[in-house]
Amino acid sequence: MNNDIIIQLKDIAKTFDGETILHHINLDIKDKEFVTLLGPSGCGKTTTLRIIGGFETPDTGDVYFDGKRINDLPAYQRPVNTVFQKYALFPHLNVFENIAFGLRLKKLPEREIVKQVKDMLAMVNLRGFEHRKVTTLSGGQQQRVAIARALINHPKVLLLDEPLGALDLKLRKDMQVELKNMQKKTGITFIYVTHDQEEALSMSDKVVVMADGCIQQIGTPTDIYNEPINAFVADFIGESNIVDGVMVSDFKARFSGHTFDCVDSGFAPGEQVDVVVRPEDVDVVTPERGMLHGVVSSVTFKGDYYEIIVDVSGFKWMIETSDYVAPEATIGLHIEPDAIHIMKKSEYSDRFGDYSSFSDELDKLSDPEPEEEEEAQQ
Amino acid sequence: MNRSVTSVPPPAKRSSSILTKAACAPHTVWTVLFIVAPLLFVCYYAFTTEDGTLTLENITALGEHTDTFILSVCMSVIATVLCLLIGYPLAYCISKCGPRTQKVLIMLLMLPMWMNLLIRTYSMMAILDDGGFLNHILSALGFGELHIVGTAPAVIFGMVYNFLPYMVMPIHSVISKLDKRYIEAASDLGCNGFRTLTRVILPLSASGIISGVTMVFVPSISTFYISQKLGGGTFDMIGDTIERQFQNPSTYNVGAAISLVMMILILISMAVMNRFSDDEGTVIV
Ligand SMILES: Nc1ncnc2c1ncn2[C@@H]1O[C@H](COP(=O)(O)OP(=O)(O)O)[C@@H](O)[C@H]1O
Ligand SMILES: [Mg+2]
Numbered sequence: 001m002n003n004d005i006i007i008q009l010k011d012i013a014k015t016f017d018g019e020t021i022l023h024h025i026n027l028d029i030k031d032k033e034f035v036t037l038l039g040p041s042g043c044g045k046t047t048t049l050r051i052i053g054g055f056e057t058p059d060t061g062d063v064y065f066d067g068k069r070i071n072d073l074p075a076y077q078r079p080v081n082t083v084f085q086k087y088a089l090f091p092h093l094n095v096f097e098n099i100a101f102g103l104r105l106k107k108l109p110e111r112e113i114v115k116q117v118k119d120m121l122a123m124v125n126l127r128g129f130e131h132r133k134v135t136t137l138s139g140g141q142q143q144r145v146a147i148a149r150a151l152i153n154h155p156k157v158l159l160l161d162e163p164l165g166a167l168d169l170k171l172r173k174d175m176q177v178e179l180k181n182m183q184k185k186t187g188i189t190f191i192y193v194t195h196d197q198e199e200a201l202s203m204s205d206k207v208v209v210m211a212d213g214c215i216q217q218i219g220t221p222t223d224i225y226n227e228p229i230n231a232f233v234a235d236f237i238g239e240s241n242i243v244d245g246v247m248v249s250d251f252k253a254r255f256s257g258h259t260f261d262c263v264d265s266g267f268a269p270g271e272q273v274d275v276v277v278r279p280e281d282v283d284v285v286t287p288e289r290g291m292l293h294g295v296v297s298s299v300t301f302k303g304d305y306y307e308i309i310v311d312v313s314g315f316k317w318m319i320e321t322s323d324y325v326a327p328e329a330t331i332g333l334h335i336e337p338d339a340i341h342i343m344k345k346s347e348y349s350d351r352f353g354d355y356s357s358f359s360d361e362l363d364k365l366s367d368p369e370p371e372e373e374e375e376a377q378q
Numbered sequence: 379m380n381r382s383v384t385s386v387p388p389p390a391k392r393s394s395s396i397l398t399k400a401a402c403a404p405h406t407v408w409t410v411l412f413i414v415a416p417l418l419f420v421c422y423y424a425f426t427t428e429d430g431t432l433t434l435e436n437i438t439a440l441g442e443h444t445d446t447f448i449l450s451v452c453m454s455v456i457a458t459v460l461c462l463l464i465g466y467p468l469a470y471c472i473s474k475c476g477p478r479t480q481k482v483l484i485m486l487l488m489l490p491m492w493m494n495l496l497i498r499t500y501s502m503m504a505i506l507d508d509g510g511f512l513n514h515i516l517s518a519l520g521f522g523e524l525h526i527v528g529t530a531p532a533v534i535f536g537m538v539y540n541f542l543p544y545m546v547m548p549i550h551s552v553i554s555k556l557d558k559r560y561i562e563a564a565s566d567l568g569c570n571g572f573r574t575l576t577r578v579i580l581p582l583s584a585s586g587i588i589s590g591v592t593m594v595f596v597p598s599i600s601t602f603y604i605s606q607k608l609g610g611g612t613f614d615m616i617g618d619t620i621e622r623q624f625q626n627p628s629t630y631n632v633g634a635a636i637s638l639v640m641m642i643l644i645l646i647s648m649a650v651m652n653r654f655s656d657d658e659g660t661v662i663v
Contacts, residue, residue, distance in 0.1 A: 082563075
C-alpha cells in the first residue's frame with residue numbers, strides 16, 4: 001500500500017430507511033492533497049464526509065486512516081476536524097472561546113491558548129474580533145471562525161462541507177483563493193464538498209465526481225474536463241454536446257451523418273458510443289467548408305463570446321464563437337480530431353447533452369440551492 | 379442565541395387596530411376582572427385597617443413572620459435544588475431516547491399531575507405515615523419503623539414529588555430541540571459524551587434551567603397544603619400563614635400584606651433570574 005495515502009474508503013455502502021444512499025464507494029486520498037467531492041444535491045457527498053468524520057457508520061465497508069481501520073473510532077478521537085455546512089458555531093461562546101474550544105479540551109496553558117488563538121485570528125483575517133458574539137458576525141466572518149476553530153487543532157485532515165455555499169458570489173471567489181492558500185500553507189489534507197463544478201475545478205488537486213451514490217470518475221480537474229468518462233460527467237462539468245455515434249474503426253468516429261477523425265481508440269469496430277464535443281471546440285465556417293451544416297436558432301451575447309444554438313438535422317448544438325452569426329443563418333461546423341472525445345455508453349447516455357430545451361433560466365433553476373440540501377439532510 | 383429569539387409578536391399595524399382591539403377585548407376583560415382587580419384589592423387591604431383607614435401597620439407587623447419567611451425560603455430553595463439535580467439528568471436521559479419512548483416517558487411524568495394535588499398529598503401521607511404503607515414494609519423487612527410525616531424531609535419530599543415535572547418539562551423541551559450540529563461539532567473538536575454534556579449541552583440549555591427553576595421555586599415558596607399535611611402541622615410555611623389569615627375576616631389585612639410582600643419578592647427573584655439568563659446569552663422561555 002502506498003504510504004502517502006492518509007484516508008482510504010473501501011467498498012463503503014450506506015442505507016437510510018431502506019434506500020441505498022452510497023454504493024461501493026472506493027476512494028484513496030493522499031496526504032496534503034486537496035480533494036473535492038463534486039456532485040448534484042442528494043448524491044451522497046455529505047454522507048461520505050460524515051462517514052470519514054465519524055458521524056455516520058457505514059453499513060458495509062471500511063474506513064482507513066494512515067493504514068489503520070477506524071470504523072469503530074468515535075468522532076472525538078479521530079485526527080480529523082470538520083467545517084460544518086452551516087458552521088455550527090457555539091452560540092454560548094464568543095469568537096475567542098469558539099476557536100479556543102479544542103485547545104481548552106487539551107488543557108493547554110492559558111498563555112499558549114491566547115497565543116495560538118491570536119495567530120489563528122490573524123490567519124483568517126479576524127484580528128480584534130475576539131470578544132464578539134458569534135451571532136453578530138456576517139456569514140463570511142462566521143465561516144472564518146469555523147475554519148479557525150477546526151484548523152487550530154492541527155488536524156491531519158480537514159473536512160469541509162459546502163463551506164462557501166451560503167456566501168455571495170464575490171465573497172465566495174475570495175474565500176476560494178484564501179482556502180486554497182491556507183491548504184498550501186498548512187499542508188493539511190482538505191476534503192472539500194461542493195456541488196459547484198467551477199469551484200471544484202479551480203481549487204482541487206483531485207476531483208471525485210459523484211452521482212446517485214456512486215463515484216463516477218476520479219481525476220485531476222483537467223482530466224475530468226477533457227476526458228469525462230460518461231455522459232453524466234461530461235454534462236455536469238461544463239457545457240457539452242453529447243451525440244450518439246459509432247466507432248467505425250480506431251481513430252474514426254461517425255456521428256451526425258459524417259465520419260470524423262479522432263484521437264480515441266480501443267473500441268470495437270461498430271461499437272455504439274457517446275461523443276462529446278465542448279462548445280468552445282467547434283469552429284464556425286462557411287457552409288461549403290463545414291463537416292456539418294446547421295441553422296442558427298438562437299444567439300446570446302456573453303461578453304467575450306457569443307453562445308449560439310445550432311440545429312444540425314434536428315439535434316441542437318451549443319457553440320461558443322467569437323464572431324457574430326445571424327439567427328436563421330446556415331453555417332458550417334468544423335471539429336478538429338482532438339476536440340472529439342469518445343465515451344462508452346452508460347446508464348446516463350441520452351439523458352444529457354442536447355440543447356433543444358435549453359435556456360439559461362432553466363439551467364439556474366436546476367442548480368441546487370444550498371438551502372434545499374440542508375433540508376434533504378435532515 | 380440572542381434576545382431576538384424570544385417570540386415577541388410583531389406590533390399590529392394601525393389599519394387593523396379596530397379588529398385587533400375587538401379580538402383582544404375578551405382577554406382584556408378577563409385580565410381586568412381576574413388579575414388587575416384582585417391585585418388592587420390586595421393592595422387596598424394591605425394598606426388599610428379593618429374599618430378602611432389607611433395604615434402601614436400591616437406591613438410593619440410582618441416582622442412577626444420573619445422566621446416563617448426564612449423557613450419557607452430555605453425549604454423551597456432546597457426543594458428547587460433537589461428538583462434540578464434530579465430533573466436535569468432525567469430530562470437529558472429522556473431526550474436521548476427515541477421519539478416514541480420520549481412521548482411515553484413524558485406522559486408517565488405528567489400522569490400524576492392529572493390527579494388532584496390534595497389527593498396526591500393525602501396518598502403520600504398514607505404511604506409515609508407512622509403505621510403507613512412504607513413503614514409496614516420496613517417493619518416486615520425487620521428495619522423498624524421510621525418517623526417521616528412531620529419532619530422537614532417529608533415536606534421537601536412532597537414538594538419535590540409534586541413539582542418535579544415543572545422542572546423536567548422545560549429542560550427536556552430545550553434539550554430535545556437543541557441543534558444536533560452543536561453536539562456533533564463538540565464531538566468533532568474532541569469532546570467525549572460527558573464533556574459534550576458539560577461544555578455544550580448544559581450551557582445551551584440554560585434557558586430551560588431558568589424556566590424550570592422559576593416554575594418550581596414559585597409554587598414551592600407559596601406552598602401551603604403540602605406543608606400542612608406532610609409537615610404534620612408542625613411546619614408553618616408562609617403559604618399556611620397566609621391561608622390562616624384569610625380564614626378570619628379580621629386578619630384579611632395582614633394576609634393581604636403578606637401576600638403583597640411575597641409577590642414583590644417573587645417578582646424580584648424572577649427579574650434577577652432573567653437578568654442572569656441574559657448575561658448567559660440565552661433566552662427565557
Ligand atoms: N440521516 C438521514 N436519514 C435519512 N436519509 C438521509 C439521512 N442523511 C442523508 N439522507 C439522504 O441521503 C441522500 C444523500 O444525502 P447527502 O449525503 O446529504 O447528499 P449531498 O450532500 O450530496 O447533497 C439524500 O437523499 C438524503 O435525503
Ligand atoms: Mg450535502
